[in-house]
Amino acid sequence: MEDANVSHPSPSANRRLSNLAHHLTGHSPAMASENRSSALSPSPTAASYGAAASVFAGILQAPEDPILGVTVAYNKDPSPVKVNLGVGAYRTEEGKPLVLNVVRKAEQLLVNDPVRVKEYLPITGLADFNKLSAKLIFGADSPAIRENRVATVQCLSGTGSLRVGGEFLARHYHERTIYIPQPTWGNHPKIFTLAGLAVKYYRYYDPATRGLNFHGLLEDLSSAPTGAIVLLHACAHNPTGVDPTLEQWEQIRLLMRSKELLPFFDSAYQGFASGSLDADAQSVRIFVADGGECLTAQSYAKNMGLYGERVGALSIVCKSSDVAARVESQLKHVIRPMYSNPPIHGASIVATILKNSEMYNEWTAELKMMADRIISMRKQLFDALHERGTPGDWSHIIKQIGMFTFTGLNREQVAFMTKEFHIYMTSDGRISMAGLSSKTVPHLSDAIHAAVTRIN
């Protein structure tokens, strides 16, 4: 998976960029011709350059984000049989986005509340939302919550929670390296690098079995320096859908605690993986149960369908309530110069639902329905490939968990499927099961069959 390479340009790189930009931008009428060469220099202290020239003239266009770029390409395609299996956003059987009924209800309550105002939230976000989010992931009976040892701040979905957590670690933690699984969500390396951490990888996916490389994982974490940070996907690993079993999680926990490795959980799919919120939180809870510290990033983008509202939370479980209070005060200092305080709308919806037991139950039912539909798509795709006699073992489709399947298809096969069958997916072979329906499963399996038999 390629990420845009954005390092700080050196002076010679600047000159190369300037020259390239010169060719790209051509002859702009706005540019003062006599100062053209220095106009392209990015150095602000260069001798006077043309009044109409931009100091950012040397900038090249960034490549499309590999994941979000898939939807861009899909939208441009006029084919009536196109299928978008790129972004992990849930779709109904009819291929439509879904706003949960309980979310609509919560919105109506908010809109009709004449007392409600839209003032700034505190820097740490909506207090109710924070408490309820901690309960959701750690369990209502969690000793860490009872003992007031958890610092929770509202953030902008999973991305924002990871970024704020990463920045906090870069400033206040003694180890500046984070280990992330190979492969992982494409945005992870960028988030942590920009937060100020060094990124290293631990083995995770085994292409041979299309399952977990547990031995490699344990080896790599064993050889990590004491105290290193380790990113863990709480459930429904993105992009592979491969999760450790509970027994494997327990071994991971023992190893990590013995090496004082700091767990940083990314929980983007709680409830979406198995259909059960509690089951999907087990990995996090066994770590919290042993009394140790950890960080957890939560997202409500998928499990409440709140994608664009950017709702999430970062929790840091600490040894004592005194420490948790100080940690919270420092988190504010990361947030304030980034965006001052988080957006109110999405968090209000979540809090409304979580605090009302009837609405909470409605939500869990709708969540289970989404998870069940995805599980059924897995079965249908598996059966369809079996029917076609597509060569290879496709059992990983039903073994993998959550929104994504790591098909094992290579770049060439993916490109072929896009070109010939108008299937849009990321080049690493990941497909979003949420984008499939009973109607499109046949077309996708035809495409996979063709790709596997014609391209190797």
Added chain:
Amino acid sequence: MASSMCRGIIGKGRRAAALGRSMSTASWWGHVEPAAKDPILGVTEAFLADPSPDKVNVGVGAYRDDNGKPVVLECVREAEKRIAGNLNMEYLPMGGSIKMIEESLKLAYGDDSELIKDKRIAAVQALSGTGACRLFADFQKRFLPDSQIYIPIPTWANHHNIWRDAHVPQRTFHYYHPETKGLDFAALMDDIKNAPNGSFFLLHACAHNPTGVDPSEDQWREISYQFKVKNHFPFFDMAYQGFASGDPERDAKAIRIFLEDGHMIGCAQSFAKNMGLYGQRAGCLSILCENEIQAVAVKSQLQQIARPMYSNPPVHGALLVSVILSDPVLKSLWLEEVKGMANRIIGMRNALRKNIENLGSNLSWEHITNQIGMFCYSGLKPEQVDRLTNDFHIYMTRNGRISMAGVTTGNVGYLANAIHEVSKAT
């Protein structure tokens, strides 16, 4: 038992975790100091904790009506009704809502701006004004790593935090003149001339925060001219468009002057105050480029900065802004309501000044009505502010900044009296 053996063997409490329970009592964060409270937001916290029935909050810059109540604009209520339950909540593109950006640019650059028609402006939706400034600061650091930013003295405290966290070195330039409680124009012009060519300057487009002191139109023209001579980069923070004079076009005058003079400006816009959307975090960052190709490139790079920060911006506030500004009826309603808010504040400035003068103060209070926007830089010293708080339960930041939005016909007399009391001894 097993754990104490383990402790003995390995020698550290922490290692006992290997046996399945973490016996260590030490935290990774034990060394973390409690962070200093935010000076502005801390004022409201203290106010809320005060039981006195006379208390007045003239701290944070959030608008209040004449009853001291927060306001949701009618145009916003209407927009909320229209969007609730209708649309999906899908991810916006990384650069945010195209519609919202279009409308924001028209507001800042002019409805008929050629620059918009020629697609020369790189623009992304941002997390209100803070988010817009931060994106720009990160962008400036990434692509012009040797540049620094000149920040006015004084300025909104968070400006310093933003550019510091972006690792952009800061310098300051003279702005406020304590003796006149107005603009120190001579020193400002000197600083502009003495800065190295091509320096980056942070300018408040209107209603300077915290002083309320804005350059006159002529002064803006001189500043713009000098910026041309020096090839400085003007970055405008426009958080109060419409709020200063009541007329958004008039409040954008400084920006329009710079555009006429051909500057390639950057601009942070916020809808927190002028649309009362505070908690929605609705804003826009724009950077004027030489041509469309460049604008596309710059926008793509801004998106690369947003993606590892929050992926894509929140949709709700963007919808509200788009709906209001693109519907002529709602837009006129908004313009009326903004004018109403600005007028109430101007009225309170007049009332406060008059009240203090009528009490017989022999100090000059004309700065109260000369200054513009939400804030009045009273000239009161920290000790005097402390007296206001301790003796009179009046809450404001210790730099003497009064949020005029917190002044009402109900409390203006009380406030005037208190100010007179603490200042007359000087």
